Amino acid sequence: MSGGRWRDRCVAALGLTVIWVLLWGSFTPLTVVGGLVVAVITLIVFPLPPVTYAGRIHPLGLLRFVTRFLRDMVMASAQVASLAFRFGHVPRSAVIAVPLRCPSDLGLTLTAEALSLVPGSLIVDADRKRGVLYVHVLGVESPDDAEKFRQDVLDLESRIIQAFGSPAERRVIKEVPA
Incomplete structure (x- = not known):
């Protein structure tokens, strides 16, 4: 196995260990060692595919x-709270298909994760081959609301690519209209 692959596995094991410690809520030697053991076993039993970056x-x-992600979280939280306290009103929802412009594994995953963290939206499915996210909102x-949300997802993808993307992905975002 190459040095880069070992580094990736060590980073994954460290990340899983941190999540384990956070889930247990205590930073003790036993929790850290236990988390590391669980992380290593998990990575051996369920090996991660290599992600090129x-x-x-x-x-x-x-x-x-x-900055925009934090703003979106606050605004969406207020909107969901508003929907929750509107008595007698049944909020409507939709599942919207959003074809991404740069459907690399990393871009698709980061966009889906960021979108799922915002209240009021949840990834229902992701078509990796076609680069399409199916989002419950x-x-x-109205159809205009659905189109606005689709545009918001493409804007989110653009911000993620501008933050983490390769030069080729950044060019695609600039050239392909949303």
Whole structure:
């Protein structure tokens, strides 16, 4: 196995160990060692496919992504709370297919994860071959609302690619209209 692959596995094991410790809620030697053992066994039994990353982190793009992501989370939380407290009103929802412009494994995953963290939206399915995300969305009242949400997802993808994408992906985002 190449050095890069070993590094990736070590990073994955470290990440899984951190998640384990956070889930247990205590930072003790036993929790850390237990998490490391579980992480190693998990990575042996369920090996991760290699993910190629040809890009680099772009600080300005990352700042734009994080700032807008936090704003979106606050706004969506308020909207979901508003829907929850509107008595007598049954909120409508929809499943919307969003074909991404840069459907690399990493871009698809990062977009899906960021989208799932925002209240009111949830990834139902992802078509990896075609690069399409199927998203369940609360509060969709009309086809215009669905189209606005689809555009918001493409804008999110653009911010993620501007933060983490390769030069080729960044060119595609600029050239292909949303």
